Amino acid sequence: MTFDGYMIAASLVCAAAAIAGIIATIRVRHAADSSIIGLALVELFLIVFGIGHGLMLAQGHTMAGPGLxxxxxxxxxxxxxxxxFFWAVTDKTRWSNLIMAAVAITIWIMIWRMNVLWYVGANTMFNL
Incomplete structure (x- = not known):
């Protein structure tokens, strides 16, 4: 699998958001601003990721796996x-921070899978 700039950036953003969420779970008794900001950065990254891949398709690049x-x-x-985010705002307990950390990790795994689909194809789930 190719670790392009998007994959490296996703790793950094999602790791920072997950670490912030885990630390906030340990230290804070409510949804911490650091967890919410980390989750917002993950969402912002996803928007840039989608626009970037849409532009690459518009320029004629093709993906190895199915587009759907x-x-x-x-x-x-x-x-x-x-x-x-809405769960964290309504839950108001420390566990909402852990949920946001788990979401950051989940999003990283999904981006990893999208990277596999882009470069390798659909039938090779664990190719590195």
Whole structure:
């Protein structure tokens, strides 16, 4: 699998958001601003990721896997952070921070799968 700039950026953003959420779970008794900001950065990254890949397709690049699966992953990934945000705002416990950390990790895994679909194809789930 190719670790392009998007994959490296996703790794950094999602790791920072997950670490912030885990630390906030340990230290704070409510949804922390650091967890919410981390989740917002993950969502912002997903928007840039979608625009970037849309532009690459418009310029003639092709993906190795099925486009429907790639964009299905993308649409699912882009709606998960807002759901976690509204959960965190209404839950008001320390565990909402852990949910936001888990969402960041989940989004990273989904981006990894989209990267596999883009460069390798659909039949090779664990190629590195």
């Amino acid at each position: 699966e790639f964009w299905g992953y993308f649409l699912t990934a882009i709606i998960i952070p807002p759901i976690a």
